Amino acid sequence: MAILGFEITGYQIAFVVLAGITLGSAALVVLMPNIMRAALFLGLTLLGVAGLYVLMNAAFLAAVQVMIYVGAVTTMIILAIFLSHRLMQVGFAQAIHNPVFAFAAAGVMFIFLFITVANSLWVRDICAPGPANTDVGVHAVANALLQPYVFPFELASVVLLVALVGAVVIAKEDRPGEP
Amino acid sequence: MKKGLLKDIINAFVSLPKGLWVTAKNWSFLRPSVTQLYPEEKPTLPERYRGMPTLPVDPTLGRTPCIACGACARICPEHIITVVPEKVSDPKDRRPAEFVIDISRCMWCGLCMEVCPKNCLKPARTFELACYDRQGMIYKLEDLMRLGGTLEPQPEETKESEGAHAG
Amino acid sequence: MQIDTAQLTALAIEIAKILAAAVCILVFILLVVLYVVLKLRWVIARIQSRLGPNRTGPWGVLQTVADAIKLFQKEDIIPRGADRWLFTIAPAIVFIPAYVVYVVIPFGKGLTVRPLDVGVVYVTAISSISIIGIITAGWASNNKWSLLGAFRAASQLIAFEVPVILAMCIPVLLSGSLNLDVIVQKQAGSIRDWNLFNAFPMCQIACLMLLIAGLAEANTTPFDLMEAESELVAGFNTEYSGMKFALFFLAEFAEAFTLSALLVTLFLGGYNPPVHFLGGGLTGYWFSLVSLVWFLVKCWLVVVLILWIRSTFPRVRIDQLMNLSWKGLVPVGLANLLVTGAYVGLWVAR
Ligand code: SF4
Ligand code: SF4
Numbered sequence: 154m155a156i157l158g159f160e161i162t163g164y165q166i167a168f169v170v171l172a173g174i175t176l177g178s179a180a181l182v183v184l185m186p187n188i189m190r191a192a193l194f195l196g197l198t199l200l201g202v203a204g205l206y207v208l209m210n211a212a213f214l215a216a217v218q219v220m221i222y223v224g225a226v227t228t229m230i231i232l233a234i235f236l237s238h239r240l241m242q243v244g245f246a247q248a249i250h251n252p253v254f255a256f257a258a259a260g261v262m263f264i265f266l267f268i269t270v271a272n273s274l275w276v277r278d279i280c281a282p283g284p285a286n287t288d289v290g291v292h293a294v295a296n297a298l299l300q301p302y303v304f305p306f307e308l309a310s311v312v313l314l315v316a317l318v319g320a321v322v323i324a325k326e327d328r329p330g331e332p
Numbered sequence: 333m334k335k336g337l338l339k340d341i342i343n344a345f346v347s348l349p350k351g352l353w354v355t356a357k358n359w360s361f362l363r364p365s366v367t368q369l370y371p372e373e374k375p376t377l378p379e380r381y382r383g384m385p386t387l388p389v390d391p392t393l394g395r396t397p398c399i400a401c402g403a404c405a406r407i408c409p410e411h412i413i414t415v416v417p418e419k420v421s422d423p424k425d426r427r428p429a430e431f432v433i434d435i436s437r438c439m440w441c442g443l444c445m446e447v448c449p450k451n452c453l454k455p456a457r458t459f460e461l462a463c464y465d466r467q468g469m470i471y472k473l474e475d476l477m478r479l480g481g482t483l484e485p486q487p488e489e490t491k492e493s494e495g496a497h498a499g
Numbered sequence: 500m501q502i503d504t505a506q507l508t509a510l511a512i513e514i515a516k517i518l519a520a521a522v523c524i525l526v527f528i529l530l531v532v533l534y535v536v537l538k539l540r541w542v543i544a545r546i547q548s549r550l551g552p553n554r555t556g557p558w559g560v561l562q563t564v565a566d567a568i569k570l571f572q573k574e575d576i577i578p579r580g581a582d583r584w585l586f587t588i589a590p591a592i593v594f595i596p597a598y599v600v601y602v603v604i605p606f607g608k609g610l611t612v613r614p615l616d617v618g619v620v621y622v623t624a625i626s627s628i629s630i631i632g633i634i635t636a637g638w639a640s641n642n643k644w645s646l647l648g649a650f651r652a653a654s655q656l657i658a659f660e661v662p663v664i665l666a667m668c669i670p671v672l673l674s675g676s677l678n679l680d681v682i683v684q685k686q687a688g689s690i691r692d693w694n695l696f697n698a699f700p701m702c703q704i705a706c707l708m709l710l711i712a713g714l715a716e717a718n719t720t721p722f723d724l725m726e727a728e729s730e731l732v733a734g735f736n737t738e739y740s741g742m743k744f745a746l747f748f749l750a751e752f753a754e755a756f757t758l759s760a761l762l763v764t765l766f767l768g769g770y771n772p773p774v775h776f777l778g779g780g781l782t783g784y785w786f787s788l789v790s791l792v793w794f795l796v797k798c799w800l801v802v803v804l805i806l807w808i809r810s811t812f813p814r815v816r817i818d819q820l821m822n823l824s825w826k827g828l829v830p831v832g833l834a835n836l837l838v839t840g841a842y843v844g845l846w847v848a849r
Contacts, residue, residue: 163510189638190585196631213677216620224627225657231634232653235646291617291677348812355546355811367550 168208175201188234196227213291383456384435385413385444387473388480390452396477397452400428404444404453410437413444428473435461436469454480520612524601532752533563535802542803543810570748573741578641581738585639590739590746592632596625597750597757604760605680607770607791618679619667622761623660626716629750630656633725636747637735648734651817652725655715658824659722662712665832669705670694670765672836672843683769693768701839706766708828708835713758715820718751719805721812724820759801763794767801770794 178197185191199222206215298306357363368375377383385404387396400417418429445453456479463469471479537552537560544551552559577586603618605611615621630653637649671677673694674685686693694702715722726734736747763769770790772778778789815823 187582189582189635193585193631193635196628200628212615213617213620216617216624218624220620220624220627224624224630224660228630228634228653228657231631231638232650235638235650351811352807355807358548359542359545359807363548365545365550366548369550 164208168205171201171204171208174198175205189231192227192231192234195230196223199223199227213294377457377459381455381457382440382442383458384438384440384461384471384479385433385442385453385476386456386471386480387431387452387476388454388483389477390483395427396473396480397450397483398428398431398448399426399450400431401426401449403447403449407443407447409441409443410439412437431473431476433471433476434469435471436466452483454483456480520602524598524612528598528601528749528753528756531756532749533567535752535756535806536566537563538802539806539809542806546807546810567745570745571742573744575741575743576738578738580641582639582641585635586738587743589632589636589639590743590750592635593629594632594746594750594753596628596632597753600625600757601753603679604757605683605764605769606794607789608787610770610787610791611680614678614680617677619671619677619682619765622679622757623664623667626754626757627656627660629754633735636739640735640738642738644732644737645735648725648727648731648737651727651731652718652735655722655724655817655820658821659712659715659828662708662824662828662832663716665829665836666705666709666712667761667765668836669698669701669839672839673698673702673847675843679764679769683764683771686768687771689775690768690773693766693771693773695766698839698842701835701842702766704831704835705839706762708832709762709765710758712824712828713761714805714808715824717754717758719755720809721815722820723814724817727814729814755805756798756802759798759805760794762801763797767797 175198178194178201181194182191182198185194199218203215203218203223206212206218387398389395390397398415400415402415402417405411405413405415412434414430414432415428416430418427420426442455445455458479461469540562541551552562555561555565577583600622602612603615603621605614633652633656634649637645637647637652640646670682674682676682676685690696695706696702718725724734725731726736728734731737736744739747770793772789772793778786778793781789
């Protein structure tokens with residue numbers, strides 16, 4: 154289909170819609186004064202990212218993204234909001250106290266990520282026009298995780314384990330008579 | 333804790349199926365339903381069912397043997413019984429000209445039936461008193477006689493012994 | 500501006516197909532929920548030596564239809580002080596995942612809407628979204644019972660998602676695929692090829708785990724802590740009425756049916772007939788039809804089992820529930836996964 158002289162495929166329309174949802178709700182996460190709504194928009198942002206994964210034929214990654222980030226992480230963030238405010242106080246408000254510093258930090262982060270992404274190997278494959286033809290199946294992901302990338306993979310799991318142990322230590326109540 | 337855990341697990345595998353078995357027995361044909369299909373299947377009222385107070389008709393008199401003494405009206409805690417005696421010359425032939433019970437406020441205490449000297453105020457053997465209008469709850473003499481049915485003949489001494497029981 | 504007609508037609512046909520599938524699933528869910536609620540009331544009534552609904556329509560089959568119509572007529576109340584937007588979208592966040600999950604369920608041979616390659620992960624991923632809806636509902640209602648229900652919902656659903664995933668890994672490992680259709684096809688043949696009767700004792704443990712954890716995920720009675728009416732009025736949906744409440748209700752029973760469909764698909768041979776001569780030899784459309792019937796029959800049996808459990812056991816306490824998951828099911832599930840992995844890697848793969 155051609156609109157206004159531009160050749161537009163369904164893939165591009167879907168990409169624009171999903172990217173719009175992702176970026177729009179990401180902006181709302183920052184701008185929403187009500188922190189609960191901000192957390193819900195974070196969930197929408199993560200869903201949008203999952204949609205982008207689907208567009209890239211990485212269905213497994215998308216499903217895992219939804220399961221872990223939307224299902225678990227957003228829930229945890231909401232629980233943290235519940236636990237760190239007085240229960241029935243509706244006016245959860247978030248404020249940006251130091252916009253200059255916040256922008257600087259976000260900008261540095263963006264530049265860092267952009268350089269990493271632009272220099273990585275897979276960008277060249279993905280940047281080929283149209284959707285990638287090879288379906289990144291579960292087997293490919295499994296092989297990648299357990300052969301070339303086994304060290305970072307295990308390192309990540311060790312980091313998570315340390316976080317878990319740390320959480321248990323912090324949450325453990327102090328009993329008298331124990332060191 | 334450690335020893336208790338194993339016991340708990342074994343317990344779970346024994347007691348949960350046991351519970352399921354109990355409900356399965358009820359579910360099967362072993363326990364037929366106890367539901368009464370009410371409008372089709374009328375409940376059997378117990379012999380001494382205490383319904384609303386009514387005035388059964390004495391077949392020998394052709395009317396209620398009530399003597400309009402007003403004892404029931406006086407004892408009723410809700411003051412819902414109105415008795416107006418008929419003006420008759422013969423004091424032995426006293427009868428009510430009007431007898432009204434506003435059953436909507438009755439609390440089924442049965443005091444009126446207990447106090448009646450002629451033992452003519454009897455509980456009705458019906459419970460379907462619902463109606464669409466509050467006026468429908470006000471029962472006149474003829475309604476009370478109709479609802480009451482016929483009075484079984486009863487010798488005086490039965491009444492005395494009943495009173496003794498009640499006391 | 501030129502438009503390629505052939506392409507547009509193809510697009511229109513595709514969209515029409517998607518819409519038709521969506522409507523079919525919606526109607527199916529509605530019918531299933533109407534039936535399951537009715538069956539629940541019959542089962543509970545019979546277990547309590549009553550008759551249950553028997554007045555509306557023949558044998559009372561129209562009772563739940565009448566209830567649904569009544570529910571739709573109710574006033575839609577948004578309490579003062581509630582967050583209007585979140586209060587309104589929360590039922591949708593709960594219902595849509597419960598609805599979209601049906602896309603991958605193999606109802607019969609060739610009767611899956613989209614046989615995704617990541618079916619199992621898709622199911623767990625999509626159903627985990629509904630947690631957010633429940634929390635949102637509880638928070639937006641501005642009611643302490645709702646909020647407590649939402650708290651419990653969050654902790655309970657996260658706790659039981661882990662055992663569900665661990666249990667679903669076992670048949671996935673055994674059949675070597677995440678695609679629910681492939682898992683079903685691997686179990687073709689007779690009742691002896693079903694996962695439940697293979698790989699003793701890993702599959703049996705996994706099946707039991709999926710049943711227990713699934714009951715907790717679907718919020719049915721021994722584990723319905725988040726709406727425990729004796730403690731929390733009605734939990735997260737205390738303030739809801741009318742259509743919005745109906746959506747929660749629909750989602751809850753749709754999830755219960757999803758659980759039974761998953762149990763059937765993963766462990767009970769899916770749409771395969773239990774013995775070969777009861778339809779195993781058919782081909783084409785006839786086999787699709789027969790397999791659909793077998794799927795529904797098996798689902799019916801599992802649903803009755805769930806209703807039986809539901810009407811038998813009393814509600815557990817919140818700490819017992821948490822202990823059951825984190826101290827019971829998760830370690831057992833991990834060990835089970837390890838043993839099954841070793842079994843598949845060392846025994847089956849050879
Ligand atoms: S039963 Fe009690 S309340 Fe009713 S009319 Fe008799 S005395 Fe009054
Ligand atoms: S107490 Fe008995 S006899 Fe006296 S007025 Fe009442 S019903 Fe009639």
